[in-house]
Amino acid sequence: MSPLIPLYAQIDESALEAMASRGIVRRARTDAANVRFESMGAEEIVCKIEGATVRLDDKGLAKARCSCPAATTCRHKIAVVLALRTLAGEQQAASAVEIDWLARLSTFDRKTLQSAVGKTGLREAMRLLALAEATTVEAGKLTLKVMLRLNSEDIEVAIPAQGDFTSVVSGLPERRRLASHAAAILAARGHFGLEAITFDEAEAVADQKEFVPDALLLTAMQDAVRRAYAQGFAFPSRALEERLMLLAVSSRAEAMPRLSASLRRIAEGLEQRRSRNVNHDAVELLREIAFAHALLHAMSQTRDDGRLRRLAGTVRAEYEPVGDVDLIGLGATLFETMTGAAGVTAHFIEPTTGRRFTASLARGTTHDTRFDPRAAYRTQAVWGKTLAELSSAAYRLSGAHASSTGRLSLSQASRADAIQPFRPNRELVTAWAQDRNGQLADLTYMSWPILADYLGRCFAPSLDRPLLSAQPVILVPSRIAPVTFDDLTQRLRWPLMDVSGAWISLTLDHDDEGRGLGASRIAALEAAIGDGDNKRPFAIVAIARPEGGKIILEPIALWGETQMSLDFPDRILRQSTDVVSRIMAGLRRRVAQFAPPPPADVTMRQTTQLLQAGIDALISFAEAGLHGSARERLLAPLAKTYQLASLPPLAQLLLRTIESSESDISPTALAAAQGVFTLQSFTSRLQVWT
Template identity: 30%
Template structure:
């Protein structure tokens, strides 16, 4: 591509937010004023550069775009003249194209966003390695492998390509040109590794293989057990010492040297086959870097929370090593592994289409395994940029396994899978080698074998028992449940939040709220629920739903309805997101208004002592523990611990009195987080 088209393609992708990321909002305002009073003038055009004049200064643009433009003014970096010339040059170059309306901004070509995506996907591996360096590429590769694409990668942008990745989020904008021209919404001294990570994340999103970095030398998982444990012991001791030193110095006073120590320990932990510890240390390194840069995403509270969880993980790993154990839930996994199964019987519970904030859309099927007595799922997902995939139409098309006419044929039926593969999170692989045989529809007797929840308080206690410790990994399939309400209330649609709300009552009068946010994917389900709520509720009917906690109460997201009054020849399972209403459905006017009397909600407990104590601990950690004030902090910590123990929080009796004050602050904060986690989950506070 010649100089003019290459520059014009980039300039058309620059909107105001991109120019702000290139410089700042104040310089952009000055640039617009300069553009009105003294528009730039093209002086010279060469094969590889354009020379422009803006007032008394001359500027040079090349095919790399505005991020690499040079100005003769004394300002360092990107100045207002570069912005003014970029805005003016866009109009100059666009004059050869279609005429623009007065005051209108030229629009990029319809396929410009796809062209930007293809440009990043086709970058050679050698260029990524050169841009980030070997350490930067190694960090970026591991960062992307640990990334939850559905939760921590957001793809967007209208005129350009924006990627928001990680926690805390960092937004990168790409308008074309070399990778170094990718801009970040926050100033970062290590931008190159994030630019490489953005490209690798896009490739992983597209299902492309990522080239692993060259492994580091030294002890790793293949070393002898004695040498590996010696290495891990030194690692745990070094990490624990760094965490305590961070609190002693003060989280608000950390240095770049300490941030580099976190990075080094994270690489060491990865080599010692401690993936979960490596991920925690990388998060701490990123948080410290944000604090050093005074970035908008910096948060001392979040840093102290992550530091406390990392300290507890180190303690748990040390205790397990002393017992000669290596529990997988503490070590973690670098990547999810699927376990093959010869034969697996599944009961289809329905499906739903969805779209994530990260730009993914997909279709998820939910099953019950009668042999394992657990919920399993199978998901097909694609980026929205990938054409030809519609999750709503996918429900009626063949697959996802050989022998299955469509996902719709699995709902309400028994399936037999040969060669199925299941990972630890209860997700089924969609490998083509899996063979599916559709058996007869499920009978009423078989549906009654599923464990149903009819008491919302018992459901809350069961959920809290599943994850009582902060160190217990989350199991998404444990959120699914079969609900059997005694009665239902009137369905309503909250127009402010765009959410359907439907109360379910148990025999004790407690309420569990069904909520479903409106979208193109849930529109059919919302209409079906309004029809179901308009019918008299039949005792014994059940609802398949995902149950979670939000704003202090339990919420259920419905998937399917199991009808207790299904007519002969009609299926018992009503897939709310796809099935049509049965012919026996009654109009909405048949709602029983008596069910809308005030009832008791299942609310989650709260306490003001823990947040106050956690806030005080965070203040001390940010301030630091100077040796001259350590005794005073220790006395205050003991006094506050006595107050909490008197209130029933007896775990504060075991705060390791032999440890130093920084370590005790960390332990106390972790106990606060653990208690708050138990209370939020509705669990009983342990007595000891």
């Protein structure tokens, strides 16, 4: 009998379900009878099932190979394991001997875990455990099943009764297994009362003092990033993804968290491209590769210690204690992502400092269909209260923890106290806007040119700090025009005039079928301001974000005699296609007699199109394998166009790419890409007109 059989016979169904799904295991159970063993040697077991060939060795099921095209653990591998369990005897596989899980988990001490995942991976495991809203640990006959419930997903990991760290299994992509498996082990250790594994402050300070960029590591990262551009678009490979991940999680990379995170994102983008994932975005992949290349170049050339640390990023926990903070709720908004995640985010401001905070409840709907963001907003307790209560209240958050971006930890160790309904009035909000030296000067605006200048600075690109994705602001208009439909942008446009007669437009997305978040917001906004008898709000809370060369503003709450959230109106609005269609038809009939239409910004539109053409050409160049003929066909005409369009820096970058040698083609092309993306970010601005 092959010595490999006991290794696989000990894998029970809990572990198999953690690697795949209950449905796949159920189907594999039927297929197990059709498994045909071709060879059972000491080093490899080879078998066939339904035309697929499965090969097992001593590296475990996670490293098993199958000839089928499945990207994850397939039913063929699981069927073989079930057949081996039958071959070994069910009683032998599921021994009645009680497992001492305390002794088992004590073997995974800090030294063992750090050896398996590295210091960076162990830090990431601690971060994941800290982010978990809940953990469950269930002991089976042969496996300990651990569930970590995070904001956007549930991580399920199975720890077998025997084997080293590599025996731990899950259905996670390979790039995420190390840290997630270590986090599950940490959670299980805590469940059984074992001492927590931590990094003490002295060690963290020592690590920080020891930070010196490793020249060899930077060179290796630079080579991998250049290969990601040169090969990833044309010939994406698992080997390149694994190379990037190994560099990202190496112990030497832990002092450079921004680079580490960027390499992870590149690996993920390449994996999506290789597997032809519907969510793959080639533009975002190129943006990430160009950013990583620029960051690596800057770090290799910088000698200033302060800037070097800013480029590398700060090594710290996801959440840090911020003490007791007094907060005011600005409102809440629902969100949905292309990957299926959905949730609700509440926005808060600390009036004494002007710092913005957020708190989110979210799930990946593909994993948890029972989660309803609207219901969670009204019923799920956060710090002892619901987001519905807190998002329109003034309160003190005791024992608060927050990330560097202002995201608040939902830990129940924090408590919301001294809660009072927040009822903004015109005098209070106007005073905020007029005091340009006050702490809330960057939050509240009565002048749109000042707002445009502030948002331009907020979203300006810089290698020295992470880019801001969104920013809440409060608008105090002197005049509010009716909502209209913009045929050019295919969006709802809500014009607002400031104290000096300047105009801006708030926008709302919609879809022709009258479904989704856009439809409900349209109906809520129409119910609030569409009737002439309704009093108009004196202030609007909006979210600003850069998009396609512009900065857009989306309303989330209206402040008038009462506060109204567009996603959570006080009265239930009728949701149907007919209602939204009727509203849209009325908006299309309105003429621009209340507000001048925004002027056609031809120059900005042409610049945006030129920059997008450059991005498309650089992607096509990579897809062509950086072939010499593609330089003349794709890049040469674009360089001439940029020169004629008074964009000589971009033209020069493209000419350098065209004239570069084979060894320099990738770095010069990435420099050109970073130039295009940087200029695209600088041209993002809020349109203001009179």
